[in-house]
Amino acid sequence: MQATELYGRQILLTPTEAVALPPGTQQLPAMTVTPQLVQCRRCGSVLDRQLAQLPHQQFYCYQCLTLGRVSTLTSLYHLPEPNHFSKRPELTWTGQLTATQTACATQIKQAFIRHDRHLLWAVTGAGKTEMLFPGLAWALQHGLRVAVASPRVDVCLELAPRLQAAFATTTVAVLHGRQPEPYQYQQLTVCTTHQLLRFRAAFDVLIIDEVDAFPFAANPRLYYAVEQALKPTGALLYLTATPSTALLQQVRQKKLTISYLPLRFHRHLLPTIQVTLAPKWLAKLQRGQLIRPLQRWLAAYATSGQRFLVFVPRISQLAKVQAAIQQAQPTLIGLTVHAADPDRLTKVQQMRQAQVQYLVTTTILERGVTFPGIDVIVLGADDPVFSTAALVQIAGRVGRSKQRPTGAVRMIGASHSRRLKQAQRQIKLVNRKGRRLLNDMSTLSATTND
Amino acid sequence: MTCLLCQQPLTTKLTLAWVLSWQALPRPVVCDTCWHRFRPIESATACPTCGRAQAQRQVCQDCRQWPTEPRFYNQALFTYNDAMQAYFKAYKFGGDFRLRTVFQNVIQQRLAQLSGDLVVAIPVNPSTMQTRGFNQVTGWLSHGENTSLLKTKASHKAVGQAAKNRQDRLLTTQPFQLATSTPALTEQTVILVDDVYTTGRTIRYAAAELLENGAKAVIWLTLAR
Numbered sequence A: 001m002q003a004t005e006l007y008g009r010q011i012l013l014t015p016t017e018a019v020a021l022p023p024g025t026q027q028l029p030a031m032t033v034t035p036q037l038v039q040c041r042r043c044g045s046v047l048d049r050q051l052a053q054l055p056h057q058q059f060y061c062y063q064c065l066t067l068g069r070v071s072t073l074t075s076l077y078h079l080p081e082p083n084h085f086s087k088r089p090e091l092t093w094t095g096q097l098t099a100t101q102t103a104c105a106t107q108i109k110q111a112f113i114r115h116d117r118h119l120l121w122a123v124t125g126a127g128k129t130e131m132l133f134p135g136l137a138w139a140l141q142h143g144l145r146v147a148v149a150s151p152r153v154d155v156c157l158e159l160a161p162r163l164q165a166a167f168a169t170t171t172v173a174v175l176h177g178r179q180p181e182p183y184q185y186q187q188l189t190v191c192t193t194h195q196l197l198r199f200r201a202a203f204d205v206l207i208i209d210e211v212d213a214f215p216f217a218a219n220p221r222l223y224y225a226v227e228q229a230l231k232p233t234g235a236l237l238y239l240t241a242t243p244s245t246a247l248l249q250q251v252r253q254k255k256l257t258i259s260y261l262p263l264r265f266h267r268h269l270l271p272t273i274q275v276t277l278a279p280k281w282l283a284k285l286q287r288g289q290l291i292r293p294l295q296r297w298l299a300a301y302a303t304s305g306q307r308f309l310v311f312v313p314r315i316s317q318l319a320k321v322q323a324a325i326q327q328a329q330p331t332l333i334g335l336t337v338h339a340a341d342p343d344r345l346t347k348v349q350q351m352r353q354a355q356v357q358y359l360v361t362t363t364i365l366e367r368g369v370t371f372p373g374i375d376v377i378v379l380g381a382d383d384p385v386f387s388t389a390a391l392v393q394i395a396g397r398v399g400r401s402k403q404r405p406t407g408a409v410r411m412i413g414a415s416h417s418r419r420l421k422q423a424q425r426q427i428k429l430v431n432r433k434g435r436r437l438l439n440d441m442s443t444l445s446a447t448t449n450d
Numbered sequence B: 001m002t003c004l005l006c007q008q009p010l011t012t013k014l015t016l017a018w019v020l021s022w023q024a025l026p027r028p029v030v031c032d033t034c035w036h037r038f039r040p041i042e043s044a045t046a047c048p049t050c051g052r053a054q055a056q057r058q059v060c061q062d063c064r065q066w067p068t069e070p071r072f073y074n075q076a077l078f079t080y081n082d083a084m085q086a087y088f089k090a091y092k093f094g095g096d097f098r099l100r101t102v103f104q105n106v107i108q109q110r111l112a113q114l115s116g117d118l119v120v121a122i123p124v125n126p127s128t129m130q131t132r133g134f135n136q137v138t139g140w141l142s143h144g145e146n147t148s149l150l151k152t153k154a155s156h157k158a159v160g161q162a163a164k165n166r167q168d169r170l171l172t173t174q175p176f177q178l179a180t181s182t183p184a185l186t187e188q189t190v191i192l193v194d195d196v197y198t199t200g201r202t203i204r205y206a207a208a209e210l211l212e213n214g215a216k217a218v219i220w221l222t223l224a225r
């Protein structure tokens, strides 16, 4: 095994594989087993003793199996990160940042210089990636090891080519579960947060994009992975449009500094969520009927030709909703689509090309899939499948285009759930900051015009 | 509780059978969707020798290559399809020992139906035991230790079945021998349990070893064929 494969990594090997290791390689126990605790040292999961048990008093981790099984029969191998990078990569990107983006970019760079832990709360559609470039350029110039990670593979796949283009003279290493290529030691890495579990004190700068994409179970392991992969003195940047309460709590506890980018590139505020309480919407749907307000909106859409998305909590409700819409407004033409739909891409394409007027769906589809000038309706918005983050993301589909920077976000639920209230609160807060920024900017332009 | 195979939440449906059963039925560990991806083999029409699923009950093409031996036959519970392949990938090769519980009940139920005197698991070789940490067959039967009346001979090379081509596998020499502390096999019907029936070579060697040492008959039970 090459030393570069172990720099800043923790690689899992069985005793038979752990031969011919480079000098200085550290062997670390893969699990902690005491009478009180069974814990995986790679992913940090505290395990159920019964479930983790193998014969003969051995144990394994059932939480991070996709990276190869950690067990008491294996060890982790590590070499400290030496920052052996010969080149000093240049920023080859020549684009321009807007005034607000520049202000944010400067804050990010400062956070890197100060080795801060920082949260950037930027609205959906703000152009986050470009704002990273000045800070990244500084870090790479100073020989620091940098990673940009996201819980979502599709986010990584979108980021990697953009970063590669922005730093054309260096090679960006890309790591994720669907990647067949072997690991390479590079100064700049783009990876899933899951892959961070293979690193140990590797990165001087670590950026986590869309940190709240999976608001539930993945989180404790995600934070553990981040702490493992970051050098103790490293700078950490979280990017999100919908910070979780856990992150905001870290801000309150002064473990994280925070900055906001509350305006979209077209400088309009986020559309707010209108909630309609309808305890019987589901019972009515079972009978093939739609609640009154929904009927009114559909009638308006049938006249105006305005395009819209309808979100439902369950795949089994898709066909029922479409049938009911068909019944109510026969001139509306639409399709149903869900995450595992084999025809998903063609259906999305049909919607983009305006061949159909609406989609009924269970998922917010891929990142980057935007339908300009769309309206959104959510049925069963109080259902637990819609997390606060998901509701904010759904609302964020609206008002993306310069031509129609506003739009309607209507959410129907049997109750006004905590998640729904939180989503409304988040949007309100960002808009308040946005309004203030707009004011500041207008005073600023007024003074410069003088 | 989530499904062990797809991680979706398990919705516990209270079936009538559940409610009426005197003792609690074993709790399901996989969801209905995942469970129905496995194809049970209809034993009435399966190959009488190897247990393969067929339209009609007759000795299948593969089995005609082997000399007839009336004292042993195979029973297989499921067809080796994509779902089963994925299962073995996660259980045997991925080492997720929790997955033993997916088939524990069906295998133990079938064992109870077959009237055998002795149950013997095909052992795994010691180097596999060293890395995998369990015997996948005894995982279904008990706690996954590599204890068996049979053991792999020390000289037997630890080459995985998958690494060998069919010809090589057919040429392998007897890999098993009886463990020293074996109770008398005389007049005993032995049920020999293995994970997958592929060529039938491995299990035939194991059966031969048992028959030579006095067993009356050997029934093979494999999870998949």
Ligand SMILES: [Zn+2]
Binding pocket: A040, A041, A042, A043, A044, A045, A061, A062, A063, A064, A065, A070
């Ligand atoms: Zn683990």
Ligand SMILES: [Zn+2]
Binding pocket: B003, B004, B005, B006, B007, B008, B030, B031, B032, B033, B034, B035
């Ligand atoms: Zn399942």
Ligand SMILES: [Zn+2]
Binding pocket: B047, B048, B049, B050, B051, B052, B059, B060, B061, B062, B063
């Ligand atoms: Zn046969």
